[in-house]
Amino acid sequence: MDFAFTExxxxxxxxxxxxxxxxxGLEHRARIIAGDEGWSPRTWxxxxxxxxxxxxxxxxxxxxxxxxxxxxxxxxxTGAGLLVEPFHSSAVLATRVVxxxxxxxxxxxxxxxxxxxxxxxxxxHEEGDGWDAPxxxxxxxxGEGWHLRGRKACVxxxxxxxxxxxxxxxxxxxxVFVVERGADGVDLRAVRTLDGQRAADIALDARLPPxxxxxxxxxxxxxxxxxxxxxxxxCADALGVLDRILTAxxxxxxxxxxxxxxxxxxxxxxxxxxxxxxQVEQARSMTYCATSACLQDDPASRREAVSAAKVIVGQAARxxxxxxxxxxxxxxxxxxxxxxxCFKRLLAFELRMGTTDEHLRRYREAAQADAA
Amino acid sequence: MDLNxxxxxxxxxxxxRAFLVAHLPEDIRDRxxxxxxxxxxxxxxxxxxxxxxxxxxxxxxxxxHGGTGWDKTRQYLFEIECAAADAPIQLPFGLKMVAxxxxxxxxxxxxxxxxxxxxxxxxxxxxxxxxxxSGSDLASLKTRAERDGDHYVxxxxxxxxxxxxxxxxxxxxxxxxxxxxxQRGISFxxxxxxxxxxxxxxxxxxxxxxxxxxxxxxxxxxxxxxxxGEENAGWTYAKFLLGHERTNIAGVGASRRELARLRRMxxxxxxxxxxxxxxxxFATRIAQVELELKALxxxxxxxxxxxxRQQAPGPEASMLKIRGTEILQRISELQVEALGxxxxxxxxxxxxDGEDVPRAAxxxxxxxxxxxxxxxxxxxxxIIAQTILKL
Numbered sequence: 001m002d003f004a005f006t007e008x009x010x011x012x013x014x015x016x017x018x019x020x021x022x023x024x025g026l027e028h029r030a031r032i033i034a035g036d037e038g039w040s041p042r043t044w045x046x047x048x049x050x051x052x053x054x055x056x057x058x059x060x061x062x063x064x065x066x067x068x069x070x071x072x073x074x075x076x077x078t079g080a081g082l083l084v085e086p087f088h089s090s091a092v093l094a095t096r097v098v099x100x101x102x103x104x105x106x107x108x109x110x111x112x113x114x115x116x117x118x119x120x121x122x123x124x125h126e127e128g129d130g131w132d133a134p135x136x137x138x139x140x141x142x143g144e145g146w147h148l149r150g151r152k153a154c155v156x157x158x159x160x161x162x163x164x165x166x167x168x169x170x171x172x173x174x175x176v177f178v179v180e181r182g183a184d185g186v187d188l189r190a191v192r193t194l195d196g197q198r199a200a201d202i203a204l205d206a207r208l209p210p211x212x213x214x215x216x217x218x219x220x221x222x223x224x225x226x227x228x229x230x231x232x233x234x235c236a237d238a239l240g241v242l243d244r245i246l247t248a249x250x251x252x253x254x255x256x257x258x259x260x261x262x263x264x265x266x267x268x269x270x271x272x273x274x275x276x277x278x279q280v281e282q283a284r285s286m287t288y289c290a291t292s293a294c295l296q297d298d299p300a301s302r303r304e305a306v307s308a309a310k311v312i313v314g315q316a317a318r319x320x321x322x323x324x325x326x327x328x329x330x331x332x333x334x335x336x337x338x339x340x341x342c343f344k345r346l347l348a349f350e351l352r353m354g355t356t357d358e359h360l361r362r363y364r365e366a367a368q369a370d371a372a
Numbered sequence: 373m374d375l376n377x378x379x380x381x382x383x384x385x386x387x388x389r390a391f392l393v394a395h396l397p398e399d400i401r402d403r404x405x406x407x408x409x410x411x412x413x414x415x416x417x418x419x420x421x422x423x424x425x426x427x428x429x430x431x432x433x434x435x436x437h438g439g440t441g442w443d444k445t446r447q448y449l450f451e452i453e454c455a456a457a458d459a460p461i462q463l464p465f466g467l468k469m470v471a472x473x474x475x476x477x478x479x480x481x482x483x484x485x486x487x488x489x490x491x492x493x494x495x496x497x498x499x500x501x502x503x504x505x506s507g508s509d510l511a512s513l514k515t516r517a518e519r520d521g522d523h524y525v526x527x528x529x530x531x532x533x534x535x536x537x538x539x540x541x542x543x544x545x546x547x548x549x550x551x552x553x554x555q556r557g558i559s560f561x562x563x564x565x566x567x568x569x570x571x572x573x574x575x576x577x578x579x580x581x582x583x584x585x586x587x588x589x590x591x592x593x594x595x596x597x598x599x600x601g602e603e604n605a606g607w608t609y610a611k612f613l614l615g616h617e618r619t620n621i622a623g624v625g626a627s628r629r630e631l632a633r634l635r636r637m638x639x640x641x642x643x644x645x646x647x648x649x650x651x652x653x654f655a656t657r658i659a660q661v662e663l664e665l666k667a668l669x670x671x672x673x674x675x676x677x678x679x680x681r682q683q684a685p686g687p688e689a690s691m692l693k694i695r696g697t698e699i700l701q702r703i704s705e706l707q708v709e710a711l712g713x714x715x716x717x718x719x720x721x722x723x724x725d726g727e728d729v730p731r732a733a734x735x736x737x738x739x740x741x742x743x744x745x746x747x748x749x750x751x752x753x754x755i756i757a758q759t760i761l762k763l
Contacts (some may be wrong), residue, residue, distance in 0.1 A: 001445065002374045003677045069373050168388075184691035235444070250761050271759035277756055278691050285670035286663075292375035311660075312667050368649070369637055 003288065005073065012066060015050050020081030026338055029082060029196075037161050038198035052148075056229075058099060062115050063113045068229060068294040072236040079240025081160075082341055084197050086120050086157035088237060093230040094121035097165050100222035101176055101215035113162075121163040122369070126144035129154030131354030133361065137204065139168035139175050139213070146208040148177055148185075148232070151201070156352070158200035159190040166204065173218025177208055183361065192234045195348035196341070200205075212261055222300060228306045231353050232290040235306075235313045237347040239287050242280045242313075245342040248278030249273065249324045252331075268334055271326060276323050279316040285311040303368040307359040314356035317346035375670070377445070385449045392457040395422055407522065407731040409581075412460075413496065419460045420493030421470040426431045429491045430467055432616075437475055437483070438491045444676040448620060454600070455625025457500040463535065466497035468489040470543045472559065472616045473609050477601040486541075498536035500544035500563070501586060501610070503529060506752050510545070511554040515589060517546035517561060521642075523593045524561060526549075530587040531743070536572055537585060537694075539565050549604050560606035562598040570592070579737040612618040614747070621746075622672040622696035627665050630703045634658060637710040637732070650709055657709075661702050668695045687759040690752035697742035697749065707732040 005013075024043070032040045036304050057063020064070070071092055080089050091114070098110045098121070113119035127136055127150070137150025147169055147336030151219055158164060163187070164179045179186055184208030193199050214223070250273055263269055285307040293305030321343045325332035330337050350356055377385070400415045433439020442450065471490050474482050480624045480751065489495040497666045506512040515528025526546055538541065542563050549557030564571070569592035574582040601609055638649040648654050675688045708715050715733045745750040757763045 001377055001673060001677060003674050004681075005373060105735055205624065254763060264757075264763040267754065270761075270763050271750065271753040273761055273763065274753040274756035277761060279696060281671055281691060282664070282667035282695070285674060286669050286676075289373065289375065289666070290672050292373065308663050308666055360656060360659060360663075363663065364652075364655050367659055367662060368655060 003067065003127040005133060009070050009073050010064070012055070012062070012064075012070050013050070013077050015082065015321050016047075016074050016077040019046065019050060020077060021192050021273055024081050024343065029084065029341075031032075032084060037191070037205045038081060039157075039159065043083075044085050044117055044120075047085065047087065048115075052087065053117045054115030056092055056099075057111050057115045061107070061115075063101065063111065063115050068291045071229070071233050072291045075233040075236035076240035076243070079345070080238035080244045082196075082241070082244075083336070084177060086122065088120045088233060089157040090114060090161070092233045093226060094165055094245070095165075096226040096229055097123055097222065098214065099178060100226060101219055103215060106211070106214075109173070110163075118160040120157065120160055120316045121165055122155055122157050122161040122175075123230075124152040124158065124164045125223070125227070126157045126169045126200075126353075126362040128150060131358045135167060135169050135174060137166065137168040137178055137206075139170050141171070142207065145210050146181065146212055147178065148204050148208055148212075150269060152202050153201050154191065154193070154199045155202055156197060156199045158188060158195070158202060159198045164202065164232055165217075166215065167203075167223060170213075172225060174220045176214045176219050176223065177212045178214060179204075179206060179208065179212065179269055182210075193348060197348075208303070221299065224303070225246065225294075228290075228302050231306050231310055232287070232294050234349060234353055235283075235287045235290055235309045236318055238313050240278075241266045241342045241345050241349070242316060244281055245278055245320060245324045245339055245346070246273075246280050248337070248339050248342070249276065249327050253355055256329075263327075272323055276320045279320050282315040283316040287351060300366070304363060304370075305362040307354075307366070310359040311353060311356055311363060314350045314359070317349050318356070321346040375673075377449075377532060380728075381445060382448065384446055385453060388453040389457070390442065390515075391426065391428075392453060392459060395426065396457055397422075400460060401458045404460050407464050407735060409541070412535070416460050416463060417493040419464065422494045423462075429493075430471070432468060433471065433491075434475075437487050444679055445673075448672070448676060450626075451620045452625040452628065455629045458629070463496070465499050465534070465539075465543075466495060468475040468616055469499060469613050470497050470562070473543070473613050476612060477560075477609050479597075481597065482600065484564070490611075495540045496535075496538050497525075498533050498539035498542050498565075500530040500533065501541045502532040504531045504586075507532075508748055511558070513545055513547060513558070515544065515546050515569055516550065517548050517559060517594070519548075519596075520593075522596045523600070524559075524596065526561070526563070526592040526594055528589050530589075531575075531584075533572075533585045533587050534583060536565070536587060537574065537582070538600075541565060542570075542587065543600075545606055545610055555607040557604050558606040558610070559603050559611045560600040562593055562600060563592065564595050564598075567592050567594065577738065578740075579734040581734070581738065583738070585708055591685050597631070610619060615686065618686075618693070622668055622692035623700055624665070624669050624672055624696070625762050627668075627696065627700045627703060630700060631658075631665060634703055634707050634710065637707055638659065640710070641714070643712070654706075654710070657706060661699060661706065664695070664702075665699050668692070668699060671695070690755045690759075693746065694743075694749045694752050694756075701739050701742055704732070704736045708736045 051064055054063035055066045059065035062210035095114050102110055124331045139148045161181050166177045168175055184207055187203040188200040190200045208242050254262055256263050288305045293302040324339050331341055405496050429441055430439040435441040437454055474486055503513050517524040544561045544563055545558050547557055547559050548559040569590040571588040575585040638646050641648045644685045673693055678763045711732055718733055
């Protein structure tokens with residue numbers, strides 16, 4: 001058993017942490033969020049220069065090959081830095097789907113473009129009816145190509161993507177289709193998310209060329225692996241936010257005086273911060289656990305560990321977030337402090353890629369199956 | 373990062389499992405499984421002798437004193453496996469509390485006299501720390517010891533003495549210099565329970581059981597050779613002892629065993645004609661506490677890992693204590709909820725005669741102690757706030 005990280009892994013995390021701390025302050029971020037595009041191509045280029053967009057691309061494919069552990073460490077930093085650029089969507093989720101499914105020349109082209117930051121891709125999977133709801137989007141082979149019909153809901157970073165990787169039901173199971181964002185029959189309705197990011201609801205009625213489908217045969221296993229790794233990385237992102245919001249709250253309690261004494265000296269508040277600390281540590285443990293399960297080759301235990309982490313981190317997100325606002329008093333209600341932005345990102349975490357309750361149910365069903 | 377146990381650790385775990393299958397007596401195992409503690413003294417001494425014969429009497433002791441010399445991970449695995457197999461606990465008072473103090477601060481004669489008898493189960497120890505007026509504020513203790521030739525004469529009263537009715541020896545904190553500052557005038561004495569002037573008064577607890585006692589000292593004469601270390605330096609030893617109490621404080625093994633019992637009960641108990649386990653609401657409650665236990669397990673392993681690298685200053689143990697006790701209490705609550713109205717018929721001190729029914733409610737009541745003793749969970753939260761968060 002070993003909870004230590006290698007020097008390379010640590011350096012990856014440090015490099016993005018330093019980058020975000022020095023150049024990605026709240027004001028800068030506020031300008032990005034308020035802009036028309038909702039992201040900064042310059043930041044994106046700089047992340048590419050740091051090598052972070054090729055982080056989870058295997059070395060054989062010309063990437064860094066940092067795997068789940070490296071991805072976890074970098075995601076902690078993107079969370080702590082409240083990064084709004086599509087790191088998670090493109091460099092974690094889409095990259096993994098492509099790595100697992102694409103073949104031949106196509107594979108090289110896609111991964112090179114994603115890893116270098118030239119192109120952004122997002123996985124368009126959820127349809128808005130719950131995490132485990134059956135896939136209703138369909139792809140029917142038609143003449144030489146495909147006819148893709150359906151809808152996708154709140155696809156993070158779709159408005160800035162070059163490619164949508166759309167999941168759909170086919171005759172032989174689930175297929176993943178590469179679709180140009182601006183193609184005919186792809187109708188995007190862009191939305192701002194509550195945590196200051198951009199997403200889109202997508203209506204699809206598109207005719208695609210024969211090679212639009214990534215890989216051959218049922219992609220369910222590859223898709224599940226990608227989504228599980230994506231959730232594990234999202235947990236790590238939330239963990240980074242939790243660390244930041246706890247640190248900010250403790251610092252505030254040390255600085256803020258009332259009745260002639262720092263409020264952090266009051267036992268009632270000390271105990272609440274001790275509870276916040278414990279929730280963050282349990283969230284850390286479960287994030288490690290989910291990441292570790294992504295290293296193994298056992299889908300059932302991976303799914304169980306990932307859902308377990310989503311629940312514990314989600315519950316920590318809710319409780320720690322609410323407590324942080326409360327302990328900041330009126331200041332916690334303002335848009336000025338980082339605590340309010342952390343709070344919103346934590347809420348978004350709870351709702352993304354399956355709610356806390358959905359994963360609790362998924363975990364319970366898995367545990368019952370184990371016990372039976 | 374690699375969260376798997378090493379092949380050596382897995383082999384060790386298998387060895388422990390095989391040992392438990394071969395050597396844990398069936399009658400003891402059945403009583404532990406039922407929560408029947410009427411035979412507790414005999415069972416614990418017998419089990420200690422069996423462990424001793426195998427060289428496993430003291431998992432946490434160094435080899436030179438007859439311990440196993442296992443690292444923290446092996447100690448952890450041993451605890452988990454023993455609990456899973458329904459082995460009796462090893463009472464901490466001799467092995468984990470007084471023995472480390474004797475090893476560190478005791479005289480050569482004390483080491484030779486006491487340590488072997490703790491190892492083989494000959495001596496049952498109990499603790500004389502708390503007093504009616506000094507719980508968390510231990511330094512306010514009042515029991516006096518006055519020097520009279522080559523004896524100390526002890527007068528006063530101790531409280532919350534666990535299972536002292538079976539004990540051969542008690543280790544006591546006594547005030548030897550009433551004029552000094554509270555922490556300065558305390559000494560650490562080893563007292564034979566058969567000494568004239570010692571009287572035990574059992575305290576009936578809310579579950580009807582007699583697990584703790586008050587201990588009265590009336591001119592009890594204790595030879596000076598039973599003083600540990602130096603006179604008036606006892607506070608140092610007391611703090612050292614409390615640090616050792618923290619080994620495996622998270623109690624993951626016990627919680628796992630109780631969780632398995634809860635699952636069993638939920639399969640056997642029925643509601644509206646169906647097994648309770650099929651009720652999504654109840655099954656979700658079980659899943660919730662199981663998740664929390666999982667998070668505690670990994671946190672516990674993280675603390676062990678950090679300790680091995682001398683990275684953990686110690687206050688992390690407070691987190692393990694709080695979460696460990698909260699989780700075990702929660703599991704016990706759910707056991708009572710699983711029984712529902714069946715838990716109402718209740719006779720005090722039945723000792724868990726039949727199955728889970730009489731035991732669950734008694735245990736629920738009894739386990740309220742977890743968040744009180746060993747430094748209340750409020751005290752532990754103070755420690756986290758002040759030591760880790762630097763508030």
